Amino acid sequence: MKRETLAIADAAVFHQAEFESMPSPAALRARLPLSATAAATVAAGRQTLAEILTRRDPRLLVAIGPCSIHDIDAGLDYARRLQQLAEELSDTLFLVMRAYFEKPRTTTGWKGLINDPGMDDSFRIADGMAQARRFLLRVNEMGLPAATEVLDPISPQYLGDLVSWAAIGARTTESQVHRELSSALPMPVGFKNGTDGGVEAAVNAIVSASRPHAFLGIDAEGRAAVVRSRGNAYGHLVLRGGGGRPNYDTVSVAMAEKALVKAGLQPNIVIDCSHGNSYKRHDMQPLVLDDVVQQLCRGNRSIVGAMVESFLEAGNQPIPADLSQLRYGCSVTDACVDWATTEDMLRRAAAELREARSRRQAA
Template sequence: MSDQDTLPAPAEVATHVVADRVAHHRRTVVDVLSQRDPRLLVVVGPCSVHDPAAALDYADLLARAAERYADDLVVVLRAYLEKPRTVAGWTGLLPDPTLNGKGDIATGIRQGRDFLAEAASTGLPLAYEFVDPMLAHYVADLVTWGAVGARTVASQPHRHLASWLPMPIGMKNCTSGRIDTAVHAIQAAGLPHSFPGVAPDGRPTVLRSTGNPDAHLVLRGGPTPNYAAPHVAAALAALTEADQPPRVVVDASHGNSGKDHNRQPAVVADLAAQVADGNRLLTGVMIESYLSDGNQPLGTGPLRRDLSVTDACLGWSRTEDLLETLAQAARARANR
């Protein structure tokens, strides 16, 4: 067995302690989701991090914008290090830090952990999609807002993990566009569970959760979008019928943009109008954004550090415009 096939124990890489700051960020996001804080949650950043140094440049830009809009928005950086795949493709910095399929996960854990710690040092809260439940133990203490994605929302291990994780978890509707699976996931995550996991010293152990009261629905579209006011109203009604808190976060990308990053501004404009009209249960918006517009393929030559290697993203200048639009909408809602 090579060194790259021996994973460190979670405690071996947990060298960065920002617990008080992370706990504060988590309480803030919970207050936004619960409408105790009138601001709007905005989860924004690259589809996935492939160049940590460039992503930190992006984080610095976003941190300054977050400070400007702090009266109206709670801005959270998408710091996604795992990438779910329908069939095949690059699976993210943690599982494949060399971007070539070698699977040096041990190196990925250390590099990814270092990136998250440096990103957190900007003062930004961090968002993370938990793809592999085992890898969650290496990063969860640095994460403010977590997501379970459209391809894993029906998975029992992911629902159990969400019940144990100590942060708000957004459950995305599945790729078909149906939301009932995500509503069921919210219900399941709210219950106590016992399930296998990893102790800080690396030993297999039984994890016992008490349930996560802050799991919530994320509308990400499907074959057709589901971001418009009637879709939001239907989702809120479904949550109420399931005896779950009526609140939604809406993803402006993925199925809601038809996987075309250039459509994200129109989706955000629609969501901003709903917020400005007084919808307090539309608690957050997600945007895929990076340093430059678009994306680039892997394996065809040298990579640009400023361009996504997965989903196409909006460039920074266009992102700033959207943050301004959302801040104005949140201010209008607060003043109604």
């Protein structure tokens, strides 16, 4: 990759050491084109999610998968298993695979596959972007829709055509850049409540993203451009806990509903079963999902989805100096439930929702 060294005129103002050129979004898409099968999966995924958000599809969205993708082979292994489970449970659940390539850090740490695919501080970002696109192509070609967090405002130009659902994280929900970007994204977007647990910033973000905007971005050729958006009508709230307490309980959900309605929004809520809602304990996620399902069985109409952090093996692991020592299928970021637990919690949720639906139809 060509490197262009900067002549730094004023070290007090400019701290860049160098620039490294990236292939344009158009060039990467030409190298890794969207296949007809993948395009059909993305289109069907977005349409189904829109129908869930507008109550034309009664199923529960479940965005589930590893906290982050660090091993392509393990990620695809997981995707193949999830695709089979998605077919089995498709009458009550709509499963979308988490494929997170960018990780926000409170201070420092591994920033994800795109930023550092080698997990060795080599920061081969062009390679990471290509690996992420290749992974999304493979997942969508299995017929499994993909979900990701939008952290860097440039990445969607490279990957957005392969994503059916996007999340804006708790740290970026207040960001004007991400609200503007979301207004132009072609898929439904979930805005997480703030790290303090409050929903006001996320509600404001949904309103903002629903409106047209003009903002700076890049075009398909990688040139700086003014982006003019039409607004995204499918923004919704993700409750992830915060401030040391969960917010998936019936009272918190009811208060979130009121905040959405007061802002003139459809009360669409997704419950993140991890993070603050599980006190950052992966083994608590099944209990959170059980509670969500019980709320739905009792007649809740605002909960439209859930998020679960799940991988092949339970827990997480630090990144070792010798990468050959990494445990296959175990997260290197947040701890996840294992595959056996994943199957059990999803099958149980589907069965309870199926039974509740049968009772309502018989009444």
